[in-house]
Amino acid sequence: MPADALTLTAPGPDGEERAVRLSSPGKVVWPATEAGAAITKADLAAYLEAVSKPMLRALADRPVTLQRVRGGIEGEEFYSKNPPKGVPEWSRTTTCTYPSGRSHPQLVIDDLATLWWTAQMGTVTWHPWPVRSGDNDHPDELRIDLDPQPGRGFADVVEAARGLREVMTEAGLTPFVKTTGNRGVHVFAAIEPRLEFLEVRHAVIGLARELERRMPELLTTAWWKEERGERIFVDFNQATRDRTLAAAWSTRILPGAPVSVPLTWEQLGDVDPAGLTLHTVPDFLAEHGDAWAGLHREAGSVDGAYALWEADLERGLGELNFPPDHPKMPGEPPRVQPSKKVAEHWDADGNRVEGT
Template identity: 60%
Template sequence: MASSAVTIPVPGPSGDREVRLSSPDRVLWPEAGITKLDLATYMVEVSEAFLAANGDRPVSLQRFPGGVDGEWFFSKNPPKGAPDYVDAVTVEYPSARSHPQAVLNETAATVWAVQMNTIVFHPWASRAGDTDHPDQLRIDLDPQPGTDFDDAIPAALALRDLLAEAGLTAFVKTSGNRGLHVFAPIEPVLEFLDVRHAVIAAARELERRLPDTVTTNWWKEERGQKMFVDFNQANRDRTMAGAYSPRALPMASVSCPLEWDELGSVDPHSLTIHSIPERLRTIGDPWARMHEKPGRLDTLMEWWARDLENGLGELPFPPDFPKMPGEPPRVQPSRARTPDPN
């Protein structure tokens, strides 16, 4: 029977904080046997690297009250009664509505998020001090049916080289499942739409270089057995699992930063809540120095302008977005009406 609650001492900026954790013995990952207390302990152990990657950013909390096999929902606004060490910042969503969103800036806030049944943390690409201008270019390499993690590796390496040609330093992490996430630090001077266009330009160039294995086709029926470059993850309020965030998958895998030379040998399913703390103790955080030398998107924006001149325009936006200027019809190709020849 689960105990009612425990109090966890959590190191803070001015000494330990006492954070209450209810139902600590509740099993969140049945197959792996990982409890709520195990998750809270993990967050304390990896807090330095986790906060370096995800702190000082608006964050959406993916909450699973019944564990990973149960229902879940996203929580963006800090709930009533949130402790004063959980920060918040007002952000504007694609609908033009504005709301406060949680910002996690210390270890106790991450443990509080666990108390709120958070399993997956989804940080924005922009900082709390300037939420309209991303300081990260993010590209999601998403394996399609018939492909797997090993198929994402050549695409990621080619993307790294491509971004280097554009003056950007790329960093890589596992998605926690089959894909890879490639990030590049950038100066926060462009709006989300411009950064999206830079991502599309990079994606199209990657597709030109690897036409047999990479696709930018938004519609699944057109992708085939290729690596989809998900350009829409660059939009405002579109997020992916943060670095060192657990995933709601059977063995509690983690979205884990890697050194580039690890790609050929790492098993992404071995990077779990159980293994990551020791990994950080022994090899450190591959992303620790990510933001020391942010780049600019000038070259990618030149590629975007070039593609526009060559007739390659806007690509589809997510279905929950308002219709955007220059966007093609949001109609699945197989359902599009064929023009009447008469």
């Protein structure tokens, strides 16, 4: 019979002991699969302790959005931007401004005890912002998601990632790669926190378009799925305010508890991402270490990537679509699927003509 609760203790940043009550530790979060046994809340807590050093390196001093579940991954799923009720008094928050102009606090996860507490609250995936708590408007990470469409395998994603590495390196950035915990990869680079979100997004679009020119049969920047075909989507909108990616070493809300794992560029293509799960990753980390330990050792300049955006403006290439929860932006294309667009209903700036 599982215990009703466990009390977990971990030192805080100042060395003081912090206690977290883990209720229903035997509760199943991930059901059993052919590849592994069921995973309980206690198993998740043990995993977080095992990877806490590198995972906190990815989370600490950043606002974090929590992807939570009720009743395990097969139950209700939701995102918490506001800190959940009952935040421990020793945890801290930082105020973020959203595309709507609203502002409110988000949790900052600086230590293992806070990380455990979020797991107690049903968190299964942690999504840090690309900014630090002291300046929530100027990203210090440039992030690109390579999202394979149906018909593409992981070998295609590896080829795309290597091409992106080349483009980013030429632009003066030092790219780092990780699995997503699903079918794609994430490519990050540390940057100087000088530019606002919109400018960083434009730098990402510059990189994405250059990559698309070099590998047009493999990659696309097409926002609408009906225009992508089987090409891999270079998701430039992950650089937009309030868009986040799963943290390095975070579990994902998918069967078997896959993990988003940093790799060296040499490991990419040799390591099967399907084998990187909550069950296997602690041993992988112990053997290989954290490939992202040096991510923020030296921040790069965004200037080279932004120059690609400016060169495309001179070629007549302009703004790309924003996510639907963002306000309409100047120069943005019409927010309607190309197959449903009636040309005379839209003006040159992408705004619907009144009365149509």
